Amino acid sequence: MHIDKRSIIPLYSQIKKNLELKILTGEWVPGFKIPTEKDLAKHFDVSMITVKRGVLELVSKGLLYRQRGRGTFVSKKVDKNIQQLVTLRNLEDEGKYYPHKQLKFEKIIAGEVISKALEIEPNDLVYAIHRLKLEDSNPVGIEYTYLPQELFTDITPAMFQDDLIYNTFTNKYGVTLRKARIYISTILASEYEADILEVSKADQLFVLERFTYSEDKRIVEYSKFIIRQDKANYFIEVTL
Amino acid sequence: MHIDKRSIIPLYSQIKKNLELKILTGEWVPGFKIPTEKDLAKHFDVSMITVKRGVLELVSKGLLYRQRGRGTFVSKKVDKNIQQLVTLRNLEDEGKYYPHKQLKFEKIIAGEVISKALEIEPNDLVYAIHRLKLEDSNPVGIEYTYLPQELFTDITPAMFQDDLIYNTFTNKYGVTLRKARIYISTILASEYEADILEVSKADQLFVLERFTYSEDKRIVEYSKFIIRQDKANYFIEVTL
Known part of the structure; x- marks a missing residue:
């Protein structure tokens, strides 16, 4: 799934879906350290704020967790x-x-x-x-x-x-x-x-x-x- | 407790405290229909938006509940x-x-x-x-x-x-x-x-x-x- 900038679906929502899919399909396994928001922003060619919003939605869903100073990881539940x-x-x-x-x-x-x-x-x-x-x-x-x-x-x-x-x-x-x-x-x-x-x-x-x-x-x-x-x-x- | 408009404590927060006290002291018993936001705004001499915010904080705390078309009540837990x-x-x-x-x-x-x-x-x-x-x-x-x-x-x-x-x-x-x-x-x-x-x-x-x-x-x-x-x-x- 790629990001469609002309879509009516908000960009952060597309980012969220994209990352979610990587977790649900097992491409990103529990405990995996995901790329930094800077790298993701570069990869998707969107702003860091957009990436952050998508990431935070997955944090609040419990799929990702953030450790201060260390990064963002796929949850091990x-x-x-x-x-x-x-x-x-x-x-x-x-x-x-x-x-x-x-x-x-x-x-x-x-x-x-x-x-x-x-x-x-x-x-x-x-x-x-x-x-x-x-x-x-x-x-x-x-x-x-x-x-x-x-x-x-x-x-x-x-x-x-x-x-x-x-x-x-x-x-x-x-x-x-x-x-x-x-x-x-x-x-x-x-x-x-x-x-x-x-x-x-x-x-x-x-x-x-x-x-x-x-x-x-x-x-x-x-x-x-x-x-x-x-x-x-x-x-x-x-x-x- | 009265509302102090010169206090640094936000008005909605004072309203919330005031209503909360009525519940915790038992002045307002479980099931009691509290005054309308309009009446409370008049009583405290503040805006309805301020009253509503105070009320909603107590709703989210579970102390009050709202029934559409009927009003706001003290929770019966x-x-x-x-x-x-x-x-x-x-x-x-x-x-x-x-x-x-x-x-x-x-x-x-x-x-x-x-x-x-x-x-x-x-x-x-x-x-x-x-x-x-x-x-x-x-x-x-x-x-x-x-x-x-x-x-x-x-x-x-x-x-x-x-x-x-x-x-x-x-x-x-x-x-x-x-x-x-x-x-x-x-x-x-x-x-x-x-x-x-x-x-x-x-x-x-x-x-x-x-x-x-x-x-x-x-x-x-x-x-x-x-x-x-x-x-x-x-x-x-x-x-x-």
């Missing part, structure tokens, strides 16, 4: 089970390494929102643990976790270093977990989120809000996960 | 279990009425996308059944369902009139269902979707893609549900 993703524990893979970068670790007063989520009093103390989840050194999600201080005394940042929250619960505090309820919604990336997740501002992101219940039906944890949508196809499975 | 939602069957509620408006019912050639989803040949025939799901006469989602003709001979539109797909499977065809895998993603409403779901173009919508497997591990159904996000808080539950 894998299937991920949300149920497993948010309830991960080291059952089979004891000692497996879960890379996280700690963004914040502090004891704070719960306040209106967090106290409501944890069903405690607004003046109660909670641990606020904010972490950036990494995969192959790439940021995939921000995890905001809140734990009632009353249940988890003497928590230290090291306990959450490169491990899963549920492992710490079970292994270090002997809490028996019963069920988790996970609310799914979406937001458009704020400047802060875009910055640390390395996406563009206003990109669509998943929000998973997890409420974890212990055996005695108490809410022992409230976490909010802000997740990139372009990294995986997220699914759930239900037995019928 | 209910909690909905996605697992139950997409695997509904008449187990306890035999004969319950599930209102749907049929948009399309035809036998077509599967083509590339549908044949891949159903794991059949591109030239195989499928039933394409498009329905609008209603709740309290309001549109809540579009359901695009595709069934391999080979498995479901002599399907008639009446079979899907105000009933659930899974009921038809079980009650009329004796198919034993095994599991469903549901992919969750989002899109911005197209003009067509916005029109029939009565939302604004480019509003965020959920996309649930369901693949249903029968006892013999065959894919017996592929459905794509386009769902309004402003009507409910969607969650899943996982036993730990």
